[in-house]
Amino acid sequence: MAGFILRRIVQTACVLLVMSFVIYGLIGLMPGDPLDAMLASVPNVTPDVIEHLKQIYGLDQPLLLRYWHWLLAALSGDLGYSRTHSQPVLVVLLPALLQSCKLMLASFCVSVVLSVTLGVLAARRPGGRLDAAISLFAFAGLSVPVFWLALVLILLFAVQLHWLPASGMSSLGGGGPGDQLRHLALPVATLALVTAGGFTRYVRAAMIETMRMDFIRTARAKGAGEARIVLRHALRNALIPVVTVMALSFGTLFSGALVTETMFAQYGMGKMIYDAILGNDYNLALAGLLFATLITLLSNLGADLAYARLDPRITLQ
């Protein structure tokens, strides 16, 4: 077990290292270069000065060498300076990370509860009317463009009904936890609905398969009630593969969060990365993408460990 965890951590670190290089290279291909913003306010620079500045900042060095210097600095905790925020990257990144975690965790929990309930109900009578309705809901969740669902919800609940605020993280001048919750309601609903679509299909399929197993027949034969059979015998077993799928969907959840945060003007990781790329904020975009990758990789690692813990038949080697 300990050996497996150690190997997976080393693997994760390797993937992260490779990704950091790929992203570093890609960020370098974005339009302009880091000197542009600096020079924009200075009208009379000569080419000599630019060359000199490039030497000072090391921009004339080859890609690999620049990456190496960045990596050494990053490993010592220095991710550079955000040029659009004029603050160290970590100062911008950490609050955004917290905001994204709130959104993603809340949406994840809502969608898990929703999909398990619907999946179990649909699996009671496969092919029945309830199953067809739930199936339609699941396909709708898989097929709806996230930004458009957000638009429809804004149109309905903010513009027409005036029940909930359309954007922002809190009302002007702050506001209590209740106010923040109201601002989180529509983003969480958006992200949870699109995420629940795929989950529901997995739960339904796993439940149908489990309900065919011999041990379910045994439970029936010994006279267990239907509720006990479904919840205690079937669901616990059906959820084992589902948990893995759910944890592996973290990358998709992050993509959804990027759109949701942009639509509802919530400053989370997704919105931060989007703004940073739009504003050519190299350091911030790089750090944001790396943290996004890191979160996803960690959730995948968590999926493997959860799988092993939930299913005693599996031993990790």
Place this chain on the structure above:
Amino acid sequence: MSVAADAPVSVWRLRWRRLRRDRTAMASAAVLLLLVAFVLSAGPLAALLGIDPDATDLLSRYDPPTARHWLGTDDAGRDELLRLMYGGQTSLLVGLVATIVGGALGVLIGLIAGYFGGLADAALMRITDGFIALPLLPLLIVLAAVDLTKLGFSAEFAHSGAAGFWRVVVIISIVDWTGVARLVRAATLELRDRDFVLSARASGGSAAYVLARHILPNAATPIIIAGTLTVGRVILFESVLSFLGFGIVPPTPSWGNMLNNAQEMVTTAPALAIYPGLLIFITVIAVNFLGDGLRNAFDPRG
């Protein structure tokens, strides 16, 4: 020559029979055909009404529907219906082309990994696993932001409409080949040691010949099913990229970039914020239902 009543029926005919009985799948196919007819009637309709779809008219922004403009005009005074049709052409074309390009990449990688095994297999599958785990949208945005002139393309090409289209196709293909690759690898592994493959190899068939002539045709089923489901995902990717301003660049319309201004439309002209997204939604849900129907028809066990 007469055919006996119980003559052997080809597997494709059996599948078609099963698919035809699936009402959801057939309805979805009909919806998709209607959508294709809808977007292709853009040219004739523009000629009939005598409207230039690209002509802006700032004096008639957000006009309500009239006899001339059946769905009204958009935020630049252009005919909304024609924009929807032309935008649909772009969105559907990106969906189709990116699926074919990404699918070809996935097939190639899956065949190589499954047929040759060993180190090639291990390396390719690690890369595939890595891609599956990544948050794709942020990655797509970075890829979309790449300055083509830094890659050696001329500035003229980099800012042309064709570059905009192919850029979206290429970057989506780069990230969305993993599903096909894994399925093709699994199918190849299963076929690799079958007698007819061994016989072809023993007769001196080269790897390329065996793969193309014997493995690929037998792996068609998973490729078709995965490909269908990919079309839906690709259309969603294109729409969100274009919506965020990193995909198809205006004035070329796509269902995604028609919503660029949506936050303003929600209050001024809510219908305009609904139409393009609704068309994307209908297209993708029809594609997904059809893909699901194909899977059921092709694999009676599932």
